[in-house]
Amino acid sequence: MNRPDWDTYFMDIAHVVARRGNCSRRQVAALLVKDRRIISTGYNGTPRGVRNCFEGGCPRCAGESPSGSGLGECVCSHAEENAVTQAAYHGIAVRGATLYCTLSPCLLCAKMLINAGIIEVVYEDEYHFEAQTRALLAEAGVQCRRFVRGTA
Numbered sequence: 001m002n003r004p005d006w007d008t009y010f011m012d013i014a015h016v017v018a019r020r021g022n023c024s025r026r027q028v029a030a031l032l033v034k035d036r037r038i039i040s041t042g043y044n045g046t047p048r049g050v051r052n053c054f055e056g057g058c059p060r061c062a063g064e065s066p067s068g069s070g071l072g073e074c075v076c077s078h079a080e081e082n083a084v085t086q087a088a089y090h091g092i093a094v095r096g097a098t099l100y101c102t103l104s105p106c107l108l109c110a111k112m113l114i115n116a117g118i119i120e121v122v123y124e125d126e127y128h129f130e131a132q133t134r135a136l137l138a139e140a141g142v143q144c145r146r147f148v149r150g151t152a
Contacts, residue, residue: 014100014102018102027043028043029079030080031041031113032087032098033097040086045068046077047075050075053076059073068128080104084116084118091126098122101124103126103127104126110142114140120142
């Protein structure tokens with residue numbers, strides 16, 4: 001029997017969730033897991049009630065800005081942000097949860113995860129995972145580790 005370990009299981013689910021992302025540049029997903037139970041999911045894209053990114057809802061993503069630039073103009077929410085806000089929207093406590101994310105968090109998301117009480121971040125790919133972000137998570141006591149397929 002080829003049964004996946006918990007990290008592989010949750011990261012595989014995150015990749016399915018990422019397919020719902022409506023950002024025209026990148027599809028990212030995050031899961032919040034507590035007691036080996038998924039309590040919330042999120043993917044990147046425009047806020048509720050706003051035209052989808054791929055339909056022109058985000059002028060920055062529809063433009064020619066290079067990756068990592070013009071982020072102040074982007075109206076898309078990050079997957080981590082959506083996982084936390086979806087939990088809040090439905091009245092689900094996230095304190096003590098682990099975040100599984102297909103991409104490492106940015107500094108803004110790291111601050112939000114710390115304040116939401118997330119205790120661990122497991123990410124698969126790195127995207128501008130700056131030393132400042134890594135140091136902030138460590139100082140706040142948030143465990144952070146990279147998931148590598150086949151080694152978990």
